[in-house]
Amino acid sequence: MQISAIDGLANVRDLGGLRRDDGTITPTGVFIRAEMLDRVTPIGWHRLRDYGVRTVIDLRRPNERTGDVPSGVRRIDVDLDGADENFWAPFEKDGRWATPLYYVPHLHRMPQRLAAVFRAIASAEDGAVLFHCGAGWDRTGLVAAALLRTVKVEEDAAVADYMASFSNAAAMATLHGRSFEPEKRRETLARFIHTPESAFRAAYQQLDLDEWFDHAGIDLTTRLAVMTWRGSVASDDDAQDAST
Template identity: 35%
Template sequence: MSESHSSVPNLRDLGGLPTEDGATTSYGVLFRSAMPSAEDRGLDGVPWPPSLVLDLRSSAESGPDHPLAGAGATVRQISLLEALRPDGPQSASPEVVARMASGGLEALYLGMLEVARAELAQVATLVADHDGATLLHCAAGKDRTGVAVAMLLRTAGVERDAVVKDYLATGAAMDAVLQRLRLAPPLDVSRPAPRSYLAIPQEAIDAVLDVWDAHPGGTAGWLHDAGAEADVIDRVRARLVD
């Protein structure tokens, strides 16, 4: 591969994170990133691309051909914010859509838990069912990816503080992310995202974690209520934890 090729923006392996029972997450199983290109390289010493890629963008953003499909990855598109598109298939009241569109990232994330429950359960199922490495990405690898990754990590028992730290780690990659986003079409061309959406506010991910922590069954219980089978939840932990 050409020396001029660069790493995927905001790419990281989610291995080595501590769980509440003293274990750690496995390396080489779950990755997160901003949107990749065909010219990107992965992390040093790690086969690229992962064999399963979950693209959390809408079809309007991604177009017909994913850049990693030609490199041998199986790509599945699971859009988490279809409710914000004028023709999006997710069911949401106008009030929820308005709150998600203009209420800041905390409102966006909480709305995602409401309108994309089935899709988040599908993410968990695909990760649980896949034997190889999986990459989750959206456009920036920050918001949709951040919520989905947080759900997977908390389902696997990762300590809350470690999940927050991983979310905030995107801050160090924002310059590269912004360069990549300049090439990306917006989710809805009639309603460009406000600049405040470039922030990485801890209170936004804390609000999501609070919802799951308040559920009688924790994140796993919330995920089960969202449609994930009990064995899927068990297998997410088995896949992600050493």
Template identity: 35%
Template sequence: MDETLDSRRRLALAGAHNVRDLGGYRTRSGDITRWGRFLRASSMHLLTDDDQEALVQYGLRTVVDLRRTDETASEPNVFCRSAQVAYHHLNMIGDEGLETELSQRYAQELRAGARMEGDADRIAYTYCGWLDQRQSMVRDILQTLAAGPHAALFHCAAGKDRTGVTAALLLGLAGVPEETIVADYGLTARFSVDHYQTLPGANPAVRTWEDYQRESCPPQTMQMVLDHLAQDYGGCEGYMRAVGLGQEEIGRLRDGLLA
């Protein structure tokens, strides 16, 4: 059975299309990641009252919003003033033009003759730039997720890029095989293509989730990111130590991840 397609994986909510539990993944040592502890998601700004109540009943007590300041201002998270859920805005990539800088550097690499192979390379280059240049913020995100014993949800806009990198770090720490981490990243396409097709400027050639995956979240992208983490930091746990997490915090994250 494909673990990514477990019927418990996706939470069916009216106001968010890509809300998923990281539970149910088998690790290399034979453990199973815990259901109901870490959730990854797309934007929360359209959640209905019933959606919010369903998440609270699911055990949600912490929300980490990874979006930029302009995104949170225009589409505020419905939990930002909640009395039941602690809301944390931790801007993963910042508002200072990092995306533009990384795009320019990528273009320079291409002009210099670097071997790049389309969208997967371009996206991976961006993700690795976040991991390398926003380490203090990634540390704050992981520390916040480690803090409590209850369900914590982290999200960006589409639940794909910033959220996908954060999910990969957690699953990697738990010892989930790389092929499963890669598959979890690519799963966004299945749950997002219908929403994507409603957006202004959507590519009309994107008709299926496979089309969307090739264009927006090709699995080989995440494999490149995992390779970068292994080569430069010794893996996900090594990266966490490098950004400043202590062994106790790493232990709390691991304990939260494993059933």
């Protein structure tokens, strides 16, 4: 079954199948990204459970949260944005809040936010973890970028994953009955001398996760769970031992 063929989702994809710097491929069935789940049909939920989804992490702010998950699926609410008005005001004023241009500043200003997502990932029961926001675009994109960086996914592959949301924008508009404004996003980035590709690439290049883990005070158990994609890939220490 293709994870992209889920009734009620138009911007869903597995983070598996992406090429890493060492030539290996990220495993499927570990992390799935998506938009809001409000329109997922019973058939769609059946397919998600068949795919292995057992945990849903909702990255939205408390006033945005809607919808329920069926029995057999655990929902964890984590407000990735946070309520730091001094941080968000300039990003909301000039439109950067809907682009990768806020990713790195957010991680440094509010490291506890992504840290809470990572702790939720580490505590999740066996099975695939689906994380989402409203459009499945930028909050979801930030978490996806961090997860891809932890296992050293090639930059071009990470960029292609981000750009899939632009490709899915028309289908999302049809499904959800509103525009997700891909052209406005492009226009905002152009004012900052960026394209969507270059903005995400710049953010991805700046994601120094080793330094950030220390900055965020991530405990070793959580760090290992994230760095090994919940035990599905070898840790750097394991890989080094295998090569000697």
